[in-house]
Amino acid sequence: MKVKGVSPQKEKNGTIVFKDSKGKTVWFFENPYMTDAKGNYSEKVSLNLREENGKTFVDVVADQVFLKNPETQYPVTIDPTIDSWNVLRDNFVASSFPDSVFPSNTYMHTGYNSYFGTTRALLRFYLPALPSDSVIDSATFNAYQTRNDGQQVSVDLHRVSSDWPSSATWNSQPSTATTKESTVTSNTYNAYWSWDITSLAKDWYNGVQANYGMMLKQQNETTSPYRTFTSVNNGINTPRLTVNYRVEAIGLESFWTNTEEGVNPANGNLVYRETDVQIPGRGPEVSLTRTFNSRKSSFKGLFGYGWISNLEQTLVDSGSGPITLIDEDNTRHIFGEKVGGGYEAAGGVYLDLVKNTDGTYTITATDGTKTNFNTSGKISSITDTNGNTITFVYDASGKLTKIQDASGRATSISSLDKRVCIQCDRPGWQDNFLQL
Numbered sequence: 001m002k003v004k005g006v007s008p009q010k011e012k013n014g015t016i017v018f019k020d021s022k023g024k025t026v027w028f029f030e031n032p033y034m035t036d037a038k039g040n041y042s043e044k045v046s047l048n049l050r051e052e053n054g055k056t057f058v059d060v061v062a063d064q065v066f067l068k069n070p071e072t073q074y075p076v077t078i079d080p081t082i083d084s085w086n087v088l089r090d091n092f093v094a095s096s097f098p099d100s101v102f103p104s105n106t107y108m109h110t111g112y113n114s115y116f117g118t119t120r121a122l123l124r125f126y127l128p129a130l131p132s133d134s135v136i137d138s139a140t141f142n143a144y145q146t147r148n149d150g151q152q153v154s155v156d157l158h159r160v161s162s163d164w165p166s167s168a169t170w171n172s173q174p175s176t177a178t179t180k181e182s183t184v185t186s187n188t189y190n191a192y193w194s195w196d197i198t199s200l201a202k203d204w205y206n207g208v209q210a211n212y213g214m215m216l217k218q219q220n221e222t223t224s225p226y227r228t229f230t231s232v233n234n235g236i237n238t239p240r241l242t243v244n245y246r247v248e249a250i251g252l253e254s255f256w257t258n259t260e261e262g263v264n265p266a267n268g269n270l271v272y273r274e275t276d277v278q279i280p281g282r283g284p285e286v287s288l289t290r291t292f293n294s295r296k297s298s299f300k301g302l303f304g305y306g307w308i309s310n311l312e313q314t315l316v317d318s319g320s321g322p323i324t325l326i327d328e329d330n331t332r333h334i335f336g337e338k339v340g341g342g343y344e345a346a347g348g349v350y351l352d353l354v355k356n357t358d359g360t361y362t363i364t365a366t367d368g369t370k371t372n373f374n375t376s377g378k379i380s381s382i383t384d385t386n387g388n389t390i391t392f393v394y395d396a397s398g399k400l401t402k403i404q405d406a407s408g409r410a411t412s413i414s415s416l417d418k419r420v421c422i423q424c425d426r427p428g429w430q431d432n433f434l435q436l
Contacts, residue, residue: 001056008056010049016058033137034062035246037073037267041137042066045078075266079246086126086339087232087239088213089166094119098170106234107146110155111218111226118221121229122160122168124213125241127204127322129336129346132255133248139201140194141214143229144237148189153227154219156180157195159203160212163320176215183219192240193229201243204321205334211321250295251331255348270294271329277422283388283406284369288422291329299330302400302420311392311400311413315361315377323353325363 006018016029033043044063049056066072092108094100096117108121123141130136141157159181164174182196203209218224230237249256249264252271258264262271270292277288289310290303297306310328317323323343325333335343335353343353352364359375368385376398383389388406395401403411412423 001058003056008049008058010047014046016047016049029058030242032060032078033244034066034076034078035137036076040066040072077246077266079244086128088124088126088337090121090123090231090239091166091168092119092121093168093170093173095170101167101169103166104233106231108143108216108229108231109226110216110229111153111220111224112222113226116226119226120173121216122164122173122213123216123239124160124164124211125239126337126339127211127241129322129344130205130243130245130334131247131346132253132331132333132349133250134205134245134332134334135248136198136202136205136243136245138196138244139198140242141197142192142194142240142242143216144239145186145189145191145193145227145229147226147228149225150187151225152185152187153224154183154185155193155227156183156217156219157197158215158217159200159209160215161209163210163212174212174215176217181214192237197241204318205324207316207318207322207324209321210318211337248295250293251327251329252291253331253348267295273329279405279409279411279424281405281407281409283384283386284382284390286390286403286405286409286411286424289328293330296330311379311403313371313379315373317355317361317377323355323361325351325353 003018006020008016008018010016014031018028029047031043031047032045033041034045035041042063044066046061048059048061050059060078062078067076089103090108091103092105094102094116096115109116109119110121112118157180158176160174160176162174168174181200184193184195186193197214200209204211216229218227232238249266250269252258252273256264257266258271262273263269272292273289275287275289277286279286287310291308292306293308294306299306299308301308301312303309308328308330313328314326315323316326322337323335325335327333333345333349333351335345338344343355345351345353350366354362356362360380361373363371370383371379372381374380378394378398379392381389381391390406391404392400393402393404400413402413409424414421
């Protein structure tokens with residue numbers, strides 16, 4: 001690695017941290033984990049830091065017992081973790097000050113004390129991008145607890161189900177799920193407490209739950225001693241979000257390997273592609289390309305189970321949090337939240353995503369082609385750098401019925417007797433396709 005202006009060092013827990021001249025941690029590598037082809041899991045992967053010939057190296061060392069075990073099925077994949085300190089906002093609310101705001105405090109409180117009354121902590125992180133077709137294995141939220149009174153306290157973590165500003169108060173606090181995500185029961189202090197949020201993180205990244213953050217709430221809010229956690233304003237021991245993930249590598253992408261027959265040798269996935277229709281014209285052409293993906297056999301698209309087409313590319317957006325692009329071969333590209341606003345994809349995906357003020361979306365490729373999506377996440381138009389546009393028309397139920405090219409020629413799409421019928425207004429041109 002080439003590092004400038006920072007000094008790397010290895011912590012006791014194995015994490016490699018990079019600190020600036022003031023001793024502030026600006027980046028870090030946590031120990032990764034590994035899984036074999038059968039899904040067997042091991043956390044016995046470590047990182048070694050070394051200097052050689054004026055260069056900095058981080059070596060990844062995998063457990064030899066796991067690698068040589070006859071039960072281990074290759075290939076073995078070593079995956080990283082995402083560990084985010086990028087807190088969008090954190091705060092606490094207090095019943096004794098029902099209309100007061102405490103967003104600039106260096107600590108957050110939970111439970112009851114004589115001054116604040118009942119207190120609850122609120123936090124929300126920017127959720128970073130994950131590599132394409134990532135699957136979350138586990139996720140934790142970690143907060144540093146400082147109060148020492150020797151008593152054991154139970155603190156629940158709840159998902160927040162409505163939006164809230166940094167000016168949230170006791171009277172304006174957001175709604176939360178009735179069921180808790182997890183609980184920490186402890187009497188430790190000057191240490192991180194860790195809550196399991198695997199289910200919540202999966203829902204955030206799969207577009208099931210909007211990212212409105214989390215609430216920490218003590219089980220006993222009337223007599224149990226309160227707890228104090230450092231906030232992002234503290235500057236040290238700030239809240240952390242850790243996500244462990246693996247990459248399925250299911251689609252057709254330049255950064256994955258597939259044989260000429262469309263088989264991924266790492267996981268045996270078969271991807272078969274067939275172009276049925278190409279109608280050249282001014283600007284983007286009207287085309288129909290079907291792709292079969294053996295690892296997505298439960299997906300039912302326009303052409304049956306396991307099949308998807310370039311006409312069915314979709315954006316999945318919960319309204320707050322990551323946005324997922326399901327592309328023409330059923331690969332999931334996950335756009336994370338950028339610090340300060342906007343979205344970005346992980347390395348290797350050279351697409352720029354913008355969520356427009358009217359709720360529509362625009363994805364711009366490196367060649368300048370813009371693909372626009374409507375508020376439902378379906379393709380609405382494709383425009384090249386010369387302003388030539390093809391437009392997609394849907395009926396009231398959201399079913400694609402027509403594509404119109406830059407010259408005004410229409411291609412109609414309909415279903416008849418389990419067949420997909422494609423008809424162009426060019427005289428004598430018509431094709432039928434069996435819906436599998």
